[in-house]
Amino acid sequence: MTGERLDLCSVMEAAQRLNVSVDTVRRRIRAGEIDGRRDERGQWWLNIPSQAGVVGDMATQSALDLSVGHCSISEYSSPEERLIACLEEEIAFLRRRLEASDEELKQERERSRLERESILSLVERLRGIST
Numbered sequence: 001m002t003g004e005r006l007d008l009c010s011v012m013e014a015a016q017r018l019n020v021s022v023d024t025v026r027r028r029i030r031a032g033e034i035d036g037r038r039d040e041r042g043q044w045w046l047n048i049p050s051q052a053g054v055v056g057d058m059a060t061q062s063a064l065d066l067s068v069g070h071c072s073i074s075e076y077s078s079p080e081e082r083l084i085a086c087l088e089e090e091i092a093f094l095r096r097r098l099e100a101s102d103e104e105l106k107q108e109r110e111r112s113r114l115e116r117e118s119i120l121s122l123v124e125r126l127r128g129i130s131t
Contacts, residue, residue, distance in 0.1 A: 005050040006047040006048060006049060006050065007047075007048055007049075007050045008045045008047065008048075009045070009046050009048045010043065010045065010046075011025050011026060011029075011043075011044050011046065013048075014034070014046045014048050018048065025046070029044060029046070034046050034047075034048075035047040
């Protein structure tokens with residue numbers, strides 16, 4: 001986004017201008033994909049390209065929207081090529097997040113299994129002591 005004029009926007013305004021949900025904007029903030037800062041009340045103020053929301057062509061707009069997120073591809077000649085590349089990057093990112101979530105769930109299930117076994121063992125010991 002070098003050379004682009006940036007506007008300071010609230011999370012809601014950024015979501016409207018980028019044509020994405022507020023949750024998507026917040027997720028991109030957490031991931032460090034959208035530059036911004038919090039004010040003294042904790043409200044986010046984000047640096048969003050001034051052209052966001054102005055472009056009429058849907059493919060061009062989507063490419064612009066995604067350039068704020070995971071994708072900053074500029075070597076493609078057409079907006080459609082940029083959009084496809086950005087969407088492919090977004091899919092890869094989401095797959096990595098899904099795999100990480102699956103792994104966390106697997107680890108949590110294993111921890112739960114071990115804790116259950118430990119509790120059952122303690123219960124059995126208590127039964128042995130009380131009889």
